Amino acid sequence: MLFRLEPNTPRFEVFRLLNTELLYFLEHSVTANTFNQALFTSSPVGQACWDNTKTRENFESIFRELHVAGHIKKQQLFEAVRDHQDLQAFFHTPNRDLLGFLPQPCSDALKTISTHLYCATKDLIPIITAAGGANITAHFNAFRDQAINGNICKTCGMKELAAFRAGVPGGDQWRADYDHQLCKSKYPIFAVHPDNLIPMCDVCNQDAKKAKDLFKHKNGTNRLAFYPYNEEAKNFIDITIDNLRDPEPKIKVEWNTHDPVTLDKLGTWDEVYEIRSRVEGQFRSLEQIIEDEIHPRDSAHLVSRISDEARLKNADTLKRKEWSFWYQKLFATLNQIDIEPFIAKWEFIHEQGVDGGEFILNPT
Ligand SMILES: [Zn+2]
Secondary structure: OOOOOOOOOOOOHHHHHHHHHHHHHHHHHOOOOOOOHHHOOOOHHHHHHHHOHHHHHHHHHHHHHHHHHOHHHHHHHHHHHHOOOOHHHHHHOOOOOOOOOOOHHHHHHHHHHHHHHHHOHHHOHHHHHHOOOOOHHHHHHHHOOOOOOOOEOOOOOOOEOOOOOOOOOHHHOOOOOEEEOOOOOOOHHHOOOOOOEEEOOHHHHHHHHOOOOOOEOOOOOEOOOOOOOOOOOHHHEEEEEEOOOOOOOEEEEEEOOOOHHHHHHHHHHHHHHOHHHHHHHHOOOHHHHHHHHHOOOOHHHHHHHHHHHOOOOOHHHHHHOOOHHHHHHHHHHHHHOOOHHHHHHHHHHHHHOOOOHHHHHOOO
């Protein structure tokens, strides 16, 4: 996460209820020999899970597979779920092979019921009523309220979560997808854990992360990840600019810490969400950034505007304006280094009306 989530971030009550129901079901399945309604809570949530055919069938499938696997596996699964409800602790010491003891059919059935709870059961009217009437769009609206997290993706700071439309009631506004920090395929027991689901921009969630494992690189090496509620990357980032005399100076994102654990988490954040390549892609032409963001009248105006843009943004701006963190970082770097060669180039280009490549051949 570029920015940690705010302490008053609301958890989605529907997920809390479904997560509790799943745990209750697994606990009561340990000693049960037949699948029946006694495996569900006597609350409206238990009743709704029982009454909804597809949800009930998926619960029945996992019950059947666990029954075949035997009592010890049932007990192991219940304990694995019960003992890993604290996600902050899990991020601190991840158990990367949490469900390795489960036979494949059990594992598959667990994924199916978990995914179904997340994709379908969460939208059942009796469940939403039991949660006080707030559906996922209501939760999303509360999550992105400017007084809480705002509408900019906390993971990257580059994109809005979802566009606001004027004149559209809150319940009909578009919403962002929720990212499973611990992906459903690898960690199905957290599919409806209220701390595991975070609204994220579509680039972070759909283009970059997909089903990547936060705690294991695809090359097999173990890694750690920022816990989104109390850890963030923003204080460990530098923007550097190399070869300011070149036609296209190279803008890079670097880490300003030597702490191995923080570096590990920064590496995970970067690999999972492709942070550096996205920033360096956005910043691929300094000349165009100056033109688009500053549109200077002359070199004095350019210098004074760089200094303006280098000022720290306030927290509210960071919560509502795409890229504001990153552009401020870039201009702060420009404000600190000797940009004389760049200004000379800018003046040359401006006066001659030629492209930047000419300057290196014919410096004035
Ligand atoms: Zn994002």
